[in-house]
Amino acid sequence: MTHRVTLIPGDGIGPEVADATRMVMDAAHPGIDWVSATAGAGALETHGSLLPPETLDSIRDCRVALKGPITTPVGTGFRSVNVALRQELDLFAAVRPARALPGVPIRHPGTDLVVIRENTEDLYQGIEFERGSADAEALREELHRLAGFDVRADAGITLKPISVTGTRRIVRFAFEYAWANHRRKVTLGHKSNVMRYSDGLFLKTFIELSGDPLISRDVEVEEIQIDHLSMSLAWEPEAFDVLLLPNLYGDILSDLCAGLVGGLGLIPGANIGWEYAVFEPVHGSAPDIAGRGLANPIAMILSGAMMLRHLREPSAADAVERAVDTVLEAGAVRTPDLGGASSTSEVGRAIAAAAAS
Numbered sequence: 123m124t125h126r127v128t129l130i131p132g133d134g135i136g137p138e139v140a141d142a143t144r145m146v147m148d149a150a151h152p153g154i155d156w157v158s159a160t161a162g163a164g165a166l167e168t169h170g171s172l173l174p175p176e177t178l179d180s181i182r183d184c185r186v187a188l189k190g191p192i193t194t195p196v197g198t199g200f201r202s203v204n205v206a207l208r209q210e211l212d213l214f215a216a217v218r219p220a221r222a223l224p225g226v227p228i229r230h231p232g233t234d235l236v237v238i239r240e241n242t243e244d245l246y247q248g249i250e251f252e253r254g255s256a257d258a259e260a261l262r263e264e265l266h267r268l269a270g271f272d273v274r275a276d277a278g279i280t281l282k283p284i285s286v287t288g289t290r291r292i293v294r295f296a297f298e299y300a301w302a303n304h305r306r307k308v309t310l311g312h313k314s315n316v317m318r319y320s321d322g323l324f325l326k327t328f329i330e331l332s333g334d335p336l337i338s339r340d341v342e343v344e345e346i347q348i349d350h351l352s353m354s355l356a357w358e359p360e361a362f363d364v365l366l367l368p369n370l371y372g373d374i375l376s377d378l379c380a381g382l383v384g385g386l387g388l389i390p391g392a393n394i395g396w397e398y399a400v401f402e403p404v405h406g407s408a409p410d411i412a413g414r415g416l417a418n419p420i421a422m423i424l425s426g427a428m429m430l431r432h433l434r435e436p437s438a439a440d441a442v443e444r445a446v447d448t449v450l451e452a453g454a455v456r457t458p459d460l461g462g463a464s465s466t467s468e469v470g471r472a473i474a475a476a477a478a479s
């Protein structure tokens with residue numbers, strides 16, 4: 123079947139890993155009609171916007187996008203493009219599997235985790251007040267008037283909203299995912315003893331919903347403080363299965379899980395909403411290695427496999443994942459982050475050949 127997919131190469135190493143990924147996708151499933159679009163620092167130069175309206179229109183039209191990483195200019199007042207994209211398209215669930223891959227030596231070879239991160243609320247919702255601004259001053263005064271809170275006059279402020287609505291849908295999503303993917307347990311991470319009204323509500327809503335067998339569907343449930351979870355993950359990652367996390371913790375622990383299975387070059391991701399889905403590697407634009415053919419394309423290639431599965435092309439998705447395993451297991455073709463000397467495109471070509479065979 124033919125599928126239209128928006129392809130956003132992104133910045134830094136993005137175009138390199140996107141080229142390699144496209145090669146693999148076309149080998150595994152020739153029926154993809156790619157629609158090119160732009161976002162990020164490159165788009166700012168060519169279109170005068172980090173996230174041009176045409177790009178959003180293209181994703182709304184195709185409903186599915188494959189995206190490379192994007193550089194967000196720091197300290198220039200620009201909002202993160204990734205955060206904006208997730209909010210504009212209401213991509214409320216991030217799914218980030220971290221499994222041990224063949225031929226990649228790691229400390230805990232039994233690691234097989236999936237991070238499910240709430241993608242739209244929490245400290246990443248973007249409700250911020252700049253230090254010294256009139257709005258920050260007004261908020262400080264209001265907080266004092268309302269509840270006697272004293273925020274220092276030289277403080278910048280970021281708010282952390284977590285709603286029942288936002289939590290209910292991510293909890294349901296996590297159980298659906300666990301059930302559909304034959305996962306045994308969902309572990310919720312939180313810090314409800316300190317943030318009673320945000321993390322506390324996340325936890326309370328989880329406990330309420332998980333008590334309903336129609337929602338939890340016999341999947342085992344557990345809740346754990348986020349600091350304790352971090353230590354336990356480093357110590358014994360095999361003890362966990364699906365991790366359900368609010369936005370900020372989900373971002374941080376995704377990278378921790380990447381470290382557990384061999385690095386950022388290997389971890390794919392999906393951002394899913396009711397209407398649209400955007401697939402992207404967890405890693406950033408890696409300016410330190412950009413343009414030199416050093417980037418590992420596997421994270422984006424595996425994001426492409428997740429996309430194929432979402433498009434109901436399971437045999438093509440399986441072929442891509444098997445091809446990645448085959449190439450990693452053989453060990454001859456791999457990028458420097460995995461101790462090899464091959465280039466991004468050589469790895470792409472090897473995986474494409476394995477996927478087509």
Ligand code: NAD
Binds near residue numbers: 135192195404407459
């Ligand atoms: P990063 O993920 O780009 O890089 C962290 C480290 O991992 C670097 O040493 C890099 O060389 C290495 N690395 C990352 N991907 C790799 C790959 N595929 N192969 C081999 N090595 C790889 O994180 P950063 O340096 O903190 O961020 C750089 C830029 O990326 C920033 O502008 C940040 O905002 C952006 N970013 C974008 C996304 C996204 O678009 N989804 C995600 C994270 C960061």
